[in-house]
Amino acid sequence: MSEKKSVSEDSSKVTKSLSPLKLNNKRTFLIGTAFFSITLLWYVYNTQCPLILEKMLTEAYGDGDYKTLIGVIMAMDNIFAIIMLPIFGHLSDKTHTKLGRRMPYIIVGMLASLVIFPFIILCYLWGSLVGVMVSMGLLILFMMLYRAPSVALMPDVTPKPLRSKANGIINFVGYIGGIFGGLLLMLAPFKFNVDSTTSVIIDPTTGASGLAWPFVITSVLMLIALGILYFNIKENKIEKEMKDDMDRGEELSETSVGETKDGRLTKADKRNLILIIAAEFFWFMGFNGVNTFWSTYCLENLGSDNYAIPSTLLIASSLATFIPAGILAEKIGRKWTIIIGIVICTLGFVTGIFFTELTILAYIVFIFVGIGWAFINVASFPMIVEFATKKTVGKFTSVYYMASMVAQSVTPILIGRFMDVTNNTAFFPYAASCFGVALIIFLFVKNNKKTIISETVIIEPIAE
Numbered sequence: 001m002s003e004k005k006s007v008s009e010d011s012s013k014v015t016k017s018l019s020p021l022k023l024n025n026k027r028t029f030l031i032g033t034a035f036f037s038i039t040l041l042w043y044v045y046n047t048q049c050p051l052i053l054e055k056m057l058t059e060a061y062g063d064g065d066y067k068t069l070i071g072v073i074m075a076m077d078n079i080f081a082i083i084m085l086p087i088f089g090h091l092s093d094k095t096h097t098k099l100g101r102r103m104p105y106i107i108v109g110m111l112a113s114l115v116i117f118p119f120i121i122l123c124y125l126w127g128s129l130v131g132v133m134v135s136m137g138l139l140i141l142f143m144m145l146y147r148a149p150s151v152a153l154m155p156d157v158t159p160k161p162l163r164s165k166a167n168g169i170i171n172f173v174g175y176i177g178g179i180f181g182g183l184l185l186m187l188a189p190f191k192f193n194v195d196s197t198t199s200v201i202i203d204p205t206t207g208a209s210g211l212a213w214p215f216v217i218t219s220v221l222m223l224i225a226l227g228i229l230y231f232n233i234k235e236n237k238i239e240k241e242m243k244d245d246m247d248r249g250e251e252l253s254e255t256s257v258g259e260t261k262d263g264r265l266t267k268a269d270k271r272n273l274i275l276i277i278a279a280e281f282f283w284f285m286g287f288n289g290v291n292t293f294w295s296t297y298c299l300e301n302l303g304s305d306n307y308a309i310p311s312t313l314l315i316a317s318s319l320a321t322f323i324p325a326g327i328l329a330e331k332i333g334r335k336w337t338i339i340i341g342i343v344i345c346t347l348g349f350v351t352g353i354f355f356t357e358l359t360i361l362a363y364i365v366f367i368f369v370g371i372g373w374a375f376i377n378v379a380s381f382p383m384i385v386e387f388a389t390k391k392t393v394g395k396f397t398s399v400y401y402m403a404s405m406v407a408q409s410v411t412p413i414l415i416g417r418f419m420d421v422t423n424n425t426a427f428f429p430y431a432a433s434c435f436g437v438a439l440i441i442f443l444f445v446k447n448n449k450k451t452i453i454s455e456t457v458i459i460e461p462i463a464e
Contacts, residue, residue, distance in 0.1 A: 021159050021161060021162060021245055021248065022245075023158070023162045023165055023166055025169060027157070027232075027233070027238070028154065028158070028166045028169045028170065029169055029173055030228060030229070030232045030233060031153050031154050031157075031170065031229075031233060032154075032169060032170040032171075032172070032173025032174055033173060033225040033228045033229055034106055034110075034146070034150035034151075034153065034225065034229055035150065035151065035170055035171070035173060035174030035177070036173050036174050036176055036177040036225050037110060037113075037114075037177060037221070037222040037225040037226070038143070038147060038150065038174065038177070039174040039175055039176075039177035039178045039181070040177030040178065040180050040181050040218055040221060040222065041113065041117060041143070041177075041181075041218055041222065043177070043178045043181030043182065043311075043315075044181045044184065044185065044214050044215065044218050045117075045120075045139075046074070046291055046292060047181070047185060047294075047295050047307070047308065047311065048121075048185070048211075048214070048215075048295075049074065049120070049136065050070050050074060050292060050293065050295065050296055051295055051296070052120075052121070052124050052132065053066070053070045053073055053074075053132070054066055054067075054070060054296070056124065056129045056132065057069070057070070057129075060129060065420040067293065067296065067416040067417075067419050067420050068413065068416040068417045068420050069416075070412075070416060071292065071293075071412035071413040071414075071415065071416025071417070072412070072413050072416075073133070073136075074292055074412045075408065075409045075410070075411075075412045075413055076136070076137070076140065079405075079409045080137075080140045080141065080144060081140075081144050081147070081401065081402070081405035081408075081409075082402055082405050082406055082409065084141070084144040084145070085144060085147065085148050085398045085401045085402055085405060086395075086398045086399075086402060088105060088144060088145055088146075088147075088148050088149060088394075088398075089148035089149070089152065089394040089395055089397055089398030089401075090394060090395055090398065091105075091394075092105050092148065092149040092152065092394045093152075093391060093392060093393065093394035093395055098236070099235065099236075100234075100235025100236050100239070101149070101156070101235065101394075102149035102150065102152055102153045102156065102235060102394075103149075103229070103230075103233070103235050105145055105146045105149040105150075106146045106149055106150050106153075106226075106229060107146075107226065107230065108142075108145060108146070109142050109143065109144075109145035109146025109147070109149075109150075110146055110222055110225070110226045111226065112138075112142035112145070113139055113142045113143050113146075113222065114218075114219040114220075114222040114223055114226075115219070116135060116138050116139045116142065117135075117139055117215055117218060117219050117222075118212065118215045118216050118219055119131070119135040120132055120135045120136055120139065120215065121211050121212045121215045122212065123135055124211070125211065125212065147401065148394060148397050148398050148401055149394065151170075151381070151397050151400075151401070152393045152394045152397040153233070153235070154166055154167065154170050155382075155385045155388070155393045155397070156235075156239065156390075156393055157235075157238045157239060157242050157246075158242075159242075159245050159246055159248060160382075160385075160386055163381075163382035163385065163386075164326045164329040164330060164334060164337075164378055164379055164382045165323075165326035165327065165329075165330065166326075167326060167377075167378050167379075167381055167382050168322040168323045168324075168325055168326025168327075168329075168378045169322070169323060169326070171318070171322040171374065171377055171378060172319055172322040172323055175315050175318050175319040175322065176319060177221075178312075178315035178318075178319075179312060179315050179316060179319060180221060181214070181218070181315075182308050182309075182311055182312030182315060183312070184213070184214040184217055184218065185214055185308040186308045186309070186312070246390055265387060268446070269387060271446075272445050272446060273384070273387055273399075275441055275442065275444050275445045276380070276383055276384060276442070276445060277384075277399065277400075277403045278441050279338075279342075279438045279439075279441040279442035279445075280380060280400070280403045280404060280407075280438075281403050281404075281406060281407045281438075282407070282434045282435070282437045282438035282441065283342060283345070283376060283434065283435055283438040284403070284404040284407035284408055284411070285407040285408075285410065285411040285414075285434040286345070286349065286411075286430070286431040286432070286433070286434030286435045286438070287345070287373065287431070287435075288407065288408040288411050288412070289411040289412070289414070289415035289427075289430055289431055289434070290349070290427070290428075290431045292411070292412045292415070292416075293412075293415060293416065293419060293424075293427065294307060294310070294311060295307040295308075296419075296424075297419075297424055297427045298310075298358060300424060301423075301424045301425075301427070302355060302356070302357050302358045302362075303357060303358075304357070304358040306358060309363065310358070310362055310363055310366040311366070313363055313366050313367050313370065314366040314367065314369055314370035314373070315370060316367075316370065317366075317367040317368070317369075317370030317371050317374070318370040318371070318373050318374040318377075319370075319374075321370070321371045321374035321375065322374050322377075322378055325337060325341075325374050325375045325378040325379070326378050328375070329378055329379045329382075334379035334380075334382060334383050335379075335383075335442070335445055337375050337378065337379040338375060338376050338379045338380055338383075338442060339439065339442060339443070340372070340375050341371075341372040341373065341374070341375025341376035341379075342372065342376060342435055342438055342439045342442065343372070343439065344368055344369070344371060344372030344375070345369050345372040345373060345376070345435050346432055346435040346436055346439065347368075348365045348366070348368050348369040348372065349369070349428050349431040349432035349435060350428070350432045351365050352365055352427075352428035352431075352432075353428040353429055353432070355428070380400075381397075381400055384396055384397075384399060384400040385397060385400070411434075414430070415427070415430050418430055
């Protein structure tokens, strides 16, 4: 007990004698444009592809229960991610180029993804199920190429005590992409609907070619995001400028990684890492299950084609919460910030069980779920990369995303099967149960080391 206290006291004495750590908001905001492109694309992809697949399978093979099969297809991106994220995360840790460690992967991955993405809807309009599947597979490959490197870029240049606030900004920018995705679907000149047999159809009053616009505009916005990153983020220069602050951040870490030989995890740190990953697995099981089949559930069980409105409200409430959640995480700790978020999401999905139509109550529930999800996201990723040294950020970023991707590989199949056998009524109980399990697991996470950072943290104005 005395050893832990002396570590905390020594760290605070050292940092008080130095200039305070500063979070560069402007740079963090610009780095977030990579996450903007990821969130934008996945919103359109996850919302539209299940409907596209259901319509094509019905046209090809007749009426039937295809949600389990669609769940398998939608899980393929996550299955690929389990294999590829650790590879690209580790490779980017070892890469050294004039553009930096992460930027080569970001540039190639974003360019290839924005070119391939529109081919999904084009192949659908051409009536080629094989073409849709091939396009989805290629897109997944190149999205995985740059996903881990783009997320690792923030902790590469952000000292550990500042990462919750920085992650709030990153998520804020990223979820602007989700807002754009929702607006594209609401304003696009097309509409998915259901007929009297609850089969997915295209509204006959709109032109089928209008389906392409959200995909094409998404690619254009991704190209703009890539340009912003390329011309503003000079990775090698920033890392040199931040070297001293990064070293001081290691002294203020909430883990013991910086105090052990070769940055190895202590027994207590390993226990916490396993618990965090396990809880993360279950909250992604619940959230992605809803994300994958919400449009289907809304059409078939609530009788509404306005599925984009609640999803957009969820993203908007998350967007408004990210930065305050980062501040809250500094005040009460990352652990309790996440616990509050899990409780909010669990209560929201329990309430959803009683929905019989899409009413104002549903909109309110999705707003609160968005707030809870923001609390979880802001604090969870920094908790994982807290275990990393400056040479293993990509590796631990991959660990974080591997846990989420394993969950997102399993959950579309499970919830699809449950929905098939229960006429979709398992939709909200499934999500609520997953978050409940995550809460139980996460309560066992312990803070092994506390540091005093209040006198070392300054947030610079975003207009600096």
